[in-house]
Amino acid sequence: MAPNTSEAAVDLDAPWISQEDLPVETYQIIDEDGTYDSADVPDLADEEFLDLYRWMLVEKRYAERMIKLQRRGQMGTVGSSRGHEASIVGSGYALQDGDWLLGMGRETSAMLLRDVSLRDIILFWRGVEDAQRFLTEQNCMIGISVGGYLPMTTGIGWGMNLTDSDSVVTAHFGDGATSTGAFHEAVNFAGVLDAPAIFYCQNNQWAISTPFEKQTNANTIAQRGLGYGVHGIRADGNDVLAVYDAMREARKLARAGHPVLFEALTYRTEGHSTSDDPTEYRERDAVEEWLERDPIERYESFLKSKGLWDEVDKDALVAEVDEEFSAAVEAADEYGPRDVDELFEYVYDDLPPILQEQLDEMERELAELDDLEAYIERRPKG
Amino acid sequence: MAPNTSEAAVDLDAPWISQEDLPVETYQIIDEDGTYDSADVPDLADEEFLDLYRWMLVEKRYAERMIKLQRRGQMGTVGSSRGHEASIVGSGYALQDGDWLLGMGRETSAMLLRDVSLRDIILFWRGVEDAQRFLTEQNCMIGISVGGYLPMTTGIGWGMNLTDSDSVVTAHFGDGATSTGAFHEAVNFAGVLDAPAIFYCQNNQWAISTPFEKQTNANTIAQRGLGYGVHGIRADGNDVLAVYDAMREARKLARAGHPVLFEALTYRTEGHSTSDDPTEYRERDAVEEWLERDPIERYESFLKSKGLWDEVDKDALVAEVDEEFSAAVEAADEYGPRDVDELFEYVYDDLPPILQEQLDEMERELAELDDLEAYIERRPKG
């Protein structure tokens, strides 16, 4: 019923602009075959090149192990970041001490790079309230309502300007988030304020079952920056060096008063989360295609031709990373139960009388109604 | 405290895009001096050219007379459309029978062109509920919450697609409205739906006291279309022929499944409304500059060089238009008071018991409390 938009183009005299007028390049340093031009490679020390590799392994093993934990009932619903390793690590690696990072849950190693601990990420997905206390200690936060934390991101950037801070604030979010009104108002306002904010979109081409072409009729997210007068870029999100390099520039731009809308083009090769079965809504072919563009393999080729691969003992690295993960799970397992009165804390700065009353009542009920705790115990936990 | 954005540009290697990469032309047919290229002039009959002129006079006299009424206490707060005549008339003139028009109050003659009556516009600004009944009978509506009616516009366009209608829906709004989340979600969704919707922004460069450069860091509104994959255009909003011609094309695009973001660049030469004193926040110079670009005078030059001016008896036209306005005011004055029970109608399809109870109580109170009506009578009316 929709009009046939493939009809012969309408006859136009006026100077219409459409996205065809502005081809958007995808920034790449290492191409799909692993080849690159040395001149383009960012100026990093060998350890740093190796570090990037290690972090990508962290991200990958983290995703794999989390899903295993979930399948074993030791974790709530979790999302997988498989395929996003370069995009997450490249962006996180370019941030500096004091920078802030607000995300949506698919940027773990960027947060680990901000000194968040893996244990706390695990606690987060187990629904332990304390987790975000630890995240925010490192100026990181996970926002579950998609897009809603972007205005706050602008506010933080604004605060940085007002206090002569020399940090930047980065928000990580998905392609789906770019369709929210909150995204729009946040980026536009950041543009007006010259806020040192980097809006970092991991365009993994899916929002649960909704493909990018149903999310927007625009070809890229990057081009949306024009509409706000902020700098836009599309980088190959499977090329860790391109992401890192552009992010470093983004940080400079942000510090110079030019907020940035950064699109890292990648692909969610697994389900949205452990509750999602992607075979319901997409063909395996496209997935295969993207699996071939695996960011870690591509970076391995780079390390090889750069002569750094010899220094990598992958098995040992994986074992090390796995051990870290196991230790984090153990620490999370040991994280003791909280007292129920904590539920009433932190709602207000003090405990208003009505909350005190309710807390007292709850404690009385838990003490007096002998079957209440039992009832709660019996309830399924996942 | 904001970083000095005029600092030397940051050294950039990556392929950043900024609005400098896409210069946006302003579509013009008659230039500031009244000259034009005949080849560009839209193919209209002489009566139509004259009609455009008459409608612009209607808009102008309407604005002037409304403000007079307000000053005399016969009208609530009203806004003035002085300076917007070409933008309003040119856009309205390109619409066709069956098209829908949702506006914000600064597009009167476009609504009159949709067969709305002037009396009903006057009733609207007098706060008479019935006014919108009459507007909506002509598929027009005024939305007071800025931007909020744009998602609904998309929905109407979607409905047109679903019912194989061959109409379009147009929303008129200001530059301020483009900063709302509702605008964003509406235009983006329209793009995905191929909705026959024209988002028509009268960029008059002010949102009450906020100048366009504080509304957004973007140079134009038109360029924002790229971010949604819809067609964008910036037309000289003081050139009625450019607006009309581009709007005609916009209508064709919309019908072909390409929603349009249309920016008519104009200027609000008077206050935002009768409660606003613009000398508080802007220099007279800029206003003077724009007064010189008066859309009506410019079109008079066009009519002169086109040889149509002889057919215009301006004084007679103004007298005629004035008479129409006077008749409309008279009709509005005669529009009788409504019964108070109307307040309870139309909230729901029927009258739920609680509303019936409240209505009964109100009527009882009005009858029994002899000083209630008197109290209400005594309350200041404006």
Place this chain on the structure above:
Amino acid sequence: MAETIINAINMALTEEMDRDDRVVVFGEDVAETGGVFRATEGLKEQFGGDRVVDTPLSEIAITGGAVGLAVFGLRPVAEIQFSGFLPPAFDQLVTHASRMRWRTRGQWSAPMVVRTPYGAGIRALEHHSESLEGAYAHVPGLRVVIPSTPYDTKGLLKSAIRSPDPVLFMEPKHIYRSIREDVPDEDYEVPIGEAAVRREGEDITVISWGAMMQKTLEAVDRIDADVEVIDLRTISPMDRETVVASVQKTGRCAVVHEAPYSGGWAGEIVGTLNDEALMYLEAPVERVTGYDIPVPLLSMEDYYIPHPPRIAAAIEDVLAY
């Protein structure tokens, strides 16, 4: 056949789409996958991609788009994936949906349904567990409906789709699949605005709705008294008559809801009883509700939810007063 609430939603949608081709279903992930809870499963296959549409992640445009479709003569049924993501669209409900008929004196109206799963208990992340019916029910012009059984769900959803007024249809996701009952294949409506007396009794009236109905019934089973149980079903405008008549009869009352206590709809019910049945009350009305705190995350949420032991104790308190 014994069906769940989810099945009942699906049945109602299927039948209404079949019956009236103005009905259009849309929201995030509703078409290809049938929604995160599978409420819309099979609809796209049966009715095609024009009438069953996956939208962008745009709660404002979903809700506002529904207003436009409704004004244009269609019958939109929009899904908001979780009620915790409805607040971005609050303005569309308050400013447009609820007042379109009023604004245009009946010339336009917004016969639309916004379906959204609400409430705690499914072990989810933040914003997946809230109950804000009290805030929405305060908006004149909106009808707020919450079913608690599969039978009612089908009948109420059909009524909502056929309603000439906008309906916010909040679904108790905690019991989406946990209870089953016979849901006839035929066409039937359960009228909006009418509460159901689930059990008749003389000693006390217990009022609840949504996911708390099950817990309330479980609590009542523990109690040795003749309890009248009312399922409110429509929060607003509510069936004051049934509520008042019952309490005039029993003289005692408890109200159970999941939303926070302060400003929750139980206050409105107490207000109504105050207006119409104060002198019949032999004891204060008990409000058994969530606390005035955000719903805890998955590891602690059970301490928030009013479980049967709490409800039963409260009922006994009222009886013993």
Place this chain on the structure above:
Amino acid sequence: MAETIINAINMALTEEMDRDDRVVVFGEDVAETGGVFRATEGLKEQFGGDRVVDTPLSEIAITGGAVGLAVFGLRPVAEIQFSGFLPPAFDQLVTHASRMRWRTRGQWSAPMVVRTPYGAGIRALEHHSESLEGAYAHVPGLRVVIPSTPYDTKGLLKSAIRSPDPVLFMEPKHIYRSIREDVPDEDYEVPIGEAAVRREGEDITVISWGAMMQKTLEAVDRIDADVEVIDLRTISPMDRETVVASVQKTGRCAVVHEAPYSGGWAGEIVGTLNDEALMYLEAPVERVTGYDIPVPLLSMEDYYIPHPPRIAAAIEDVLAY
């Protein structure tokens, strides 16, 4: 000196900006013109364009921006031009401002103020007259404050700005300039969370807030009884103690607000009295409120507003019960 509410707002803002350079004031048209009601007049001249900022027309970003500033350690005071334009930002209040401290277990918080003029009576267009305090007050974590006198306005706004919690500060625009009283030049706070007993009396307690206080006092003046008048001032979390103690003393009560009846805050007050004072009540509590309809447009709005004759009649009904 005798000052209006608008003056008092301006004084509070000026003094707090002077006292604490973390205070930042922003919103639509607040800087260059001092706001459509002139509440922020002179601030930009005095404190400069970095701390007094005109924003884009973006209620979401204004409110969410305030959250970010607050988290970063500033003390934002945002203005929403009319409370009818706050619903687009409802999500920012519910999802972020109200739960930032809770979400982060005290690590972050959102000490911010959203000021917004509310209520009917100024002969305005649609959406310029509503009172939705009941909906906002239902959100845990938010403090909702409504002053009714110039003195209180200054003191409460200062408390709000210094409050470690987010405060929604709703201003009774109908009486912005219609009442005057002495407002000391000195620094003083009026504590949030405490109601004020405006008049002491023995026969009946009348509770109101905001613009309705004036009408209530006018009504009380017409009545030959010993009326206790309470100005609630903080809607949520409210001062239950003062309310309950008063009604325990008088045994009768009327609540007056402008918001619609169903789901309005009066219901919560009746609920509180039910909990704590039921057996003291000698008559049903009267709720004198707006109707369950949108506020009429300017030509008819006076039929909606609870004017003194209505209030007085209701009080007399309760006294005569």
